[in-house]
Amino acid sequence: MKNKIISSLVLLITFVCTITIYHLLFDEHSKLFYINSVTTCIAELILLANIPILSNDKWLTFKSAATTSILNIYAIFLFLWTSIYSLCIEEESDYKVLYIGMLTVSIIFIVLLGITELGGGFMQKQDQDIKQATQKKKVLLISLSMYWNDIENILETVASDWKNNALQQLKVSVDKISIIPSKKLENNTEIVADINTKLNDIKEVFNKISKDIENPYLQKEVSQKIEQLKNYIIAIKSSI
Incomplete structure (x- = not known):
């Protein structure tokens, strides 16, 4: 419970600091203020939410590691594209390029995420099968060892x-x-x-x-x- 409260406070403080920074950089009610504030907060949410997964051995599997890595890279790319291109916007038509870039980055990473989920699920199943086979092999070897001991005792x-x-x-x-x-x-x-x-x-x-x-x-x-x-x-x- 304590960790959840701390995480929530960290997230809240991060959002407040982010919005304050963009408030100082852009006009309060401009498009760029809202676009950058929302995009950066989403990126921060993704990055902060993935920290517990990457730091917990119980949750960290090949599938979860690959998924969180892709989400982290997506968050960074989305933030960089939005922040850097915002500096180049001079006309209203430039917003189209900004939106297209954001959508393109999102689509690419959604596809990568889907591939990772499918591939990770398959590899996770294979890993479980291998573990089960290994366990059954141990049981077989123990059974044969006990049988052989019985024969020798007889x-x-x-x-x-x-x-x-x-x-x-x-x-x-x-x-x-x-x-x-x-x-x-x-x-x-x-x-x-x-x-x-x-x-x-x-x-x-x-x-x-x-x-x-x-x-x-x-x-x-x-x-x-x-x-x-x-x-x-x-x-x-x-x-x-």
């Missing part, structure tokens, strides 16, 4: 060359899953479900093996499931 008490070989083969498939773009997995929920099912099936067999490590049927079953997972990952990486 086989912690098991010591055999077969276990090391099986874990090595499974690790290859898990690593391949981790490098699949999360956006591709997001758009293929059935594939994600299939991968989770295959990983859980392997985990269940490892649970059985931890209690009966020498069982050749269980060893063969888990080897087959790991091979199936590997082939499945290879297939989906080439198709999605």
Whole structure:
């Protein structure tokens, strides 16, 4: 609330000073007095209103930065054109050139502002998509890391060359899953479900093996499931 009061006072004092300066430069009721006073006050309003946006990290995005920059440049150009050309006005017809210049500057910057809004909106959406994809990728990596820790804990008490070989083969498939773009997995929920099912099936067999490590049927079953997972990952990486 305090900041708003201060901003309002600064704006009011600026307007009063501006009008006073033009009152001293031009006749009080002349066209140039009103044109320059109004134009300069508009330019000052734009410049002062953009200060909070440029100084606040929460509000400052590519789109807002580009928009405020264009508005600031527009305000400066409008002020300079009006002030400088006002010194050259001698006849009534000269006002037409002044108005045409003001309209031309306004039209150019309105077009630039429109382009910036469209382009900035597109880039902002892309940035949000990238952030979402990055977040989902982190979730995927954490999930795979937890899965791998579970497998290692299940086989912690098991010591055999077969276990090391099986874990090595499974690790290859898990690593391949981790490098699949999360956006591709997001758009293929059935594939994600299939991968989770295959990983859980392997985990269940490892649970059985931890209690009966020498069982050749269980060893063969888990080897087959790991091979199936590997082939499945290879297939989906080439198709999605």
